[in-house]
Amino acid sequence: MRWKASEFWKNASPNELLDFFQSIEQGADLKSLADHMLVEDEFCDLVFEYLWLLRSEEGSKRFLNDENLTPELLMKFIYFGYGKQFLSGNFDSNSYFLQVRTLFGSGQSLRILSLAEEMDRDPTLKIHLLSNLDPQTWEAYFDILEEKNMTMQTLLGIFSNLRENEIRKILLNSHTLYYYLRMMMVSGIKKSNEQTPKEMENRMRLVSILESIRVWETFCQNLGERFDFKKESALSPNKRDPDRLSLVLRELTKVPSLDREDVLVYMKSNGAVIDVWEETTILSALGNFDRDGKYF
Template sequence: MRWKASEFWKNASPNELLDFFQSIEQGSDLKSLADHMLAEEEFCDLVFEYLWLLRSEEGSKRFLNDDNLTPELLMKFIYFGYGKQFLSGNFDSNAYFLQIRSLFDSAQSLRILSLAEEMDRDPTLKIHLLSNLDPQTWEAYFDILEGKNMTMQALLGIFSNLRENEIRKILLNSHTLYYYLRMMMVSGIKKSVDQTPKEMENRVRLESILDSIHVWETFCQGLGERFDFKSEANLSPNKRDPDRLSLVLRELKKLPAQDRGDVLVYMRGNGAVLDVWEETTILSALGNFDRVGKYF
């Protein structure tokens, strides 16, 4: 097992390390590596150092989503990266967790969420991992809540320590989480006389945020009734109906510049904005409008 040789970690090139992370997942050697990482903190940090440098590579992502890596190890990796980013300066925890959640698939996110005590200490991370869940893993998460005798009110309580703009940003960047929360608020949780004034205040605040996003949901649905998103996605940009982007520009123009990017991400998640080309074109046009009063 070459990873047990310290010289490998000292002398390996980035390509050799990437090859290692890509190949070890295919054998039982990974479980042995994970066990050694749990037992030897210094060795664990060494592996994380290289894994962090190569985090954007597909091989590293496959490694991070292997079942042999325990939720405890994954949490260590998350906070290892947190420390690296914090020390680099100009740190934004929301931006960091948006980056982190992109490294994990739905099933791995659920495994991390099973660490109830750790999750309760970091509601921001918890919300970002919840936003990674697909419908199937959402059902599994509800089973976890029931198994721990946790109520839906407790789930909604994780939003209480976050600022309104943070919650809105997270929900706009995950239409699946927005959808499930809205369904819970509409049909799953009734107003209760047992709610404390603080719980009621948090509920009203969350309802207000969800309602503000529902405006964009309705807008996207309206566009979907007028334009065939699927057909347009198969066309080159210059063959698509320009009226759709004109309508998007007109609505986004009404927003403060700092809010437009997140709403645009939401629109793309709902199919109203088709690809990166459209995103960058829209943002560029809005920037031109702010500076000189015209889009192009």
């Protein structure tokens, strides 16, 4: 159990630490380590320090998604990183949660969401974790809501604490969350005369945001009827139909510069933009257009 030796943590190189996280996630001693992290704060912070430094590595991500790590430990890790980013300056919590959510899979996100009190204190984190859920875990989350006697209004109410631009950014970056919210608005909302004025206000605001994103949903659907995204993705970039990117560029030119990357993420998740090459090309062309009035 070399993790119990303090000298290991003091002297290990980044490669040795990465090897450690990769080996322990395969089952060797992980539960024992996780239990020790729960009772020894200083040791826990030390492990988190290295996990944070190596967070982009697949071995670290597998470690963070192991079920031996309790939801409480995962929350501590999230706020450990939050503190690191905050101290670095130029901090935006929404951007941080957009980044940190990518470290967790759907199942692990659901486990964190089960911490009801902690989630209620941080609606921004809650929404980002919800955006990680796949259809199967969404069903499991609905079961959690029922067990805790929470209504759909309670769930939708978390959006009332966020600004419209924050909600729009989150939904553009999560096609699944957008889809499920659309479904909730249709099937899970009380009749108008059963809602409080505040609930009605929240609902109308969210409807407005969803409708603004639906414009892009419709655009992607129409583009999909004209171009076969699957066939296009099988071709090298120089063999793809240039008209598709021309149409995307034309529409994105109408979007404020600050919103373009988020809309582009949404288009990519819907297949209208195929890969990183197209994404980079589009952003470069838009930059040229803003500066010189022409794409290329």
